[in-house]
Amino acid sequence: MDLQQSTIQLKEAIDTLHDRYLAHSEPADRTDHEFFEKVKRETTPHFTLAQEWFEQAEVFVKSREVSVHPNQIQSTHENIEMLILHSYYLDVDKNRYKNLYNSSHYVLDMVLDNL
Secondary structure, three states, X not given: OOHHHHHHHHHHHHHHHHHHHHHOOOOOOOOOHHHHHHHHHHHHHHHHHXXXXXXXXXXXXXXXXXXXXXXXXXXXXXXXXHHHHHHHHOOOOHHXXXXXXXXXXXXXXXXXXXX
């Protein structure tokens, strides 16, 4: 998969996670092993996609003159990983979640604009 495809898929994935976050109102029971297994199973593809995107985007921004800095790629990768977890555990304020979501989309859009 190329960088454009992985960026588009990642944008769609965080949109889905955002919808999940908004649809659930109660934090999960962190001691529920069954819920943990469900989260692990459902988030593994998201973490894999985020890692693939990070590796591709990092090479892209380091090898070309683009308007995205390598530190932004690193921060966005970390933000997306937090979004993935917070979408299930709901242990973060809505404003913080929205900031993570918006900043991730902003950098993903910048990457797409520079392709």
